[in-house]
Amino acid sequence: MAGDPTNLKEIEEVARQCLPKMFYDFFRGGAEDEFTLRENVDAFQRIRINPRVLIDVSNINMSSSFLGFNLSAPILVAPTSGHKLAHPQGEVATARAAAACNTIMVQSFSSSCTIEEVASSCNAVRFFQLYVYKRRDISALLVQRAESCGFKAIVLTADTPRIGRREADIKNKMIAIKSSNLDGLLSYDAISARDGGSKLETFANETIDPSLCWKDIGWLKSITKLPILIKGILSVEDARKAVEVGVSGIIVSNHGARQLDHVPATISVLEEVVKGIDGAVPVLIDGGIRRGTDVFKSIALGAKAVMIGRPIIYGLAANGEEGAIKVIQMLKNELELTMALAGCPTVKDITRSHVQTPTDRFRSLL
Ligand SMILES: Cc1cc2nc3c(=O)[nH]c(=O)nc-3n(C[C@H](O)[C@H](O)[C@H](O)COP(=O)(O)O)c2cc1C
Ligand SMILES: CC(C)CC(=O)C(=O)O
Numbered sequence: 001m002a003g004d005p006t007n008l009k010e011i012e013e014v015a016r017q018c019l020p021k022m023f024y025d026f027f028r029g030g031a032e033d034e035f036t037l038r039e040n041v042d043a044f045q046r047i048r049i050n051p052r053v054l055i056d057v058s059n060i061n062m063s064s065s066f067l068g069f070n071l072s073a074p075i076l077v078a079p080t081s082g083h084k085l086a087h088p089q090g091e092v093a094t095a096r097a098a099a100a101c102n103t104i105m106v107q108s109f110s111s112s113c114t115i116e117e118v119a120s121s122c123n124a125v126r127f128f129q130l131y132v133y134k135r136r137d138i139s140a141l142l143v144q145r146a147e148s149c150g151f152k153a154i155v156l157t158a159d160t161p162r163i164g165r166r167e168a169d170i171k172n173k174m175i176a177i178k179s180s181n182l183d184g185l186l187s188y189d190a191i192s193a194r195d196g197g198s199k200l201e202t203f204a205n206e207t208i209d210p211s212l213c214w215k216d217i218g219w220l221k222s223i224t225k226l227p228i229l230i231k232g233i234l235s236v237e238d239a240r241k242a243v244e245v246g247v248s249g250i251i252v253s254n255h256g257a258r259q260l261d262h263v264p265a266t267i268s269v270l271e272e273v274v275k276g277i278d279g280a281v282p283v284l285i286d287g288g289i290r291r292g293t294d295v296f297k298s299i300a301l302g303a304k305a306v307m308i309g310r311p312i313i314y315g316l317a318a319n320g321e322e323g324a325i326k327v328i329q330m331l332k333n334e335l336e337l338t339m340a341l342a343g344c345p346t347v348k349d350i351t352r353s354h355v356q357t358p359t360d361r362f363r364s365l366l
Contacts, residue, residue: 001319001326008290008311011327015086015314022172023085026200027313030257031164036265037257040288043265047297048356052343060336061346066282066305067153067227067248069125072102073332074305074347075295077312077324078256078286079129079155079231082177084112086317092121093316097324099124101332106155106307109142114180119149127153129231131160132216134209138185140223145181147224154224155251156217159232161210164259169198176203217245229284232259234269236276243280249304250277252285256309267298271357274302292334299347300355 005011016024030037062073077098084090091105091113098105099122106127107118118126128146133139143154166174176188176199186207194202220228227248233239234254242250252270254263266287274283285298286307298306308331315327344350 001323005318008314008327008330011311011318011323011330012314014319015317018317019086022174025168025172026082026166026174027080027086027310027317029166029168030261031166031259032261034257035261036254036263037261039265040254040257040267041290043268044288044291044294044297046358047267047301049293049296049338049342050354050356051341052354055343055345057340057343057345059345060339062332062336062339064305064347066104066284069104069152070102071104071305073295073335074299074303075328075331075335076103076284076305076307077105077328078253078307078309079106079108079157080309080313081108081110081179082112083313083316085177086313087320087323089320091118093321094312094324095124095126096122097312097315097321097328098126100321100325101328103328104152107146107151109139109157109181110177110179112178112180114183115142115145115149115151117180119151126151127155127229129155129157130220131157131207132209132212132220133207135186135207136209136219138182141185142181143220143224143226147226151226153227153229153248154220155229155231156220157231157255158212158238159234159253159255159259160204160208161212162208163201163204164255164261166198166201166258169200172198174198174200176200214241214245217247221246233273234263234266236272239273239277239283243277247281249282249284251307252283252287252303253307254287256287267294267301270298270303271301289331292331292336292338295331295335296338296342296344296350297355299350300352301357302352 064074128151229249231251282304285303315323
């Protein structure tokens with residue numbers, strides 16, 4: 001890879017140089033002032049690791065599982081739209097990278113490659129992320145296609161009744177990402193012909209159903225047998241509701257800070273969400289995970305595993321499937337070293353006492 005990057009930040013820089021400005025800005029950007037975008041990363045840096053010594057760390061085992069599926073490490077690929085804007089092979093390259101690393105990819109509803117193309121590209125466990133459209137028949141059809149193509153879970157994104165205000169996309173007049181999944185079902189022509197603003201925003205707001213609410217989980221359950229995860233939970237109240245309606249897992253996420261600015265960094269609410277549901281279902285987290293130490297901190301605060309969004313796209317842009325593999329491998333290598341240096345030979349050995357949060361420091365002063 002150009003410049004031989006040694007960390008995810010440097011891969012982002014290679015990607016920036018490869019990508020047209022409109023697409024780099026779309027991938028990188030957050031909502032409005034990007035306060036939460038910075039917080040997602042900064043909040044990890046306010047957490048300290050408490051290492052333990054004189055523990056045999058000659059063998060580090062990062063293997064983990066989620067919903068009964070084995071993972072080589074507790075790191076999954078988050079759903080992100082439009083991978084062909086990053087690389088001509090799009091999500092097929094991403095899926096192969098996830099498979100090569102023995103992890104799970106969540107394919108976006110707004111993917112450039114179809115559900116069927118991704119399913120036939122490799123033999124790996126895949127989940128499907130769902131947006132519920134005003135045209136429920138379209139969303140139902142995509143769920144059925146995913147189920148018949150062997151996807152193993154539906155990830156319902158709950159934080160996008162409308163798209164957040166992403167000012168770079170507005171300035172750049174961002175195109176509406178063409179999702180092949182919608183070929184023959186919806187036309188982009190009317191939107192492409194419009195002037196001004198982000199066409200992605202116009203398209204999303206015209207299609208996504210803002211009336212989606214808790215009772216609709218019943219509808220989703222009626223059309224699929226797959227386990228359902230809810231993505232976009234930031235409060236204990238909503239996490240409890242998700243458990244009440246019978247989901248199989250929760251994803252603490254603020255959509256990579258692309259929806260509502262000034263919501264908390266995901267890592268700062270993880271622990272209360274996990275405690276609030278008392279282990280009823282497993283909890284994943286995404287947002288700002290850029291180092292193996294971030295994965296370690298997330299596990300210590302109760303996540304079953306993490307998901308990564310932008311870094312995968314940057315890897316793809318920099319070097320296709322190999323680039324995405326490099327991203328996952330880098331994080332895995334960093335996690336492995338972190339576990340060794342912190343005295344944790346297995347993922348189960350990572351406990352709450354291995355980290356110190358700002359709240360812990362405040363309490364110790366009282
Ligand atoms: C370019 C981009 C596209 C995204 N597309 C989707 C999407 O289609 N569906 C979804 O649920 N989340 C989407 N997300 C949010 C991610 O799933 C994830 O929550 C976020 O990227 C995690 O933060 P990180 O990028 O800091 O790792 C997208 C994020 C980015 C950056
Ligand atoms: C089509 C969009 C809503 C995709 C998305 O989730 C994002 O860009 O964050």
